[in-house]
Amino acid sequence: MSVQIALLRAVNVGGTGTVPMAALRDAVQKTGLKNVRSLLQSGNLLFDAGTKTPAAIEKALEAVCAKTFGIETSIYVRTAAEIAMTVARNPFAKEAKDDPARLHVLFMREAPDKASFVALQAAIKGRERVLGDGRHAYIVYPDGAGNSKLTSAVIMHHLGTPGTARNWNTVTKLAALAAE
16 A cells, blocks of 8 residues: 555635535545545545555646636645655754644645755744755744744745645644554
8 A cells, every 4th residue: 555645735725725525535536546535624635546656646636626626726745654754854843842733844846955945044034943854844933824924925935836834733643644
């Protein structure tokens, strides 16, 4: 079994990109992925991918979302091993323990260069901290993401690549489910 995780960007957040999870699970199952499960309502899927690659799954699921639900969204797929590595490599262990809802992981398709992360950190106007690790950025929002001027637009501008973020609670739940 090849457990993989799909993270849909901007689904069921702020009243946009509304997708019922039961309907999404059914549509994804029809693509040949097996044992499709969802976590929360924000577009987190786990499934048995068989021999399909993450890149092929991203394309297939983006097409399913467009055709079935009429939404254009980016999807970021990680293997169970990649999710476990993301958890293991977290540079903010204290924040993960003390206030996991304020630690986020940004999942991207491409790995920004180190200079992009330096530029992003320099652009921060508040107390937020960002550290990059390949196709992931770990972001601490001490005052909450909703109160931050470090928006997704600012992040994407400096890193040069889009992504989708999940708070640490969600990331660790996904890792635990993928490990089952």
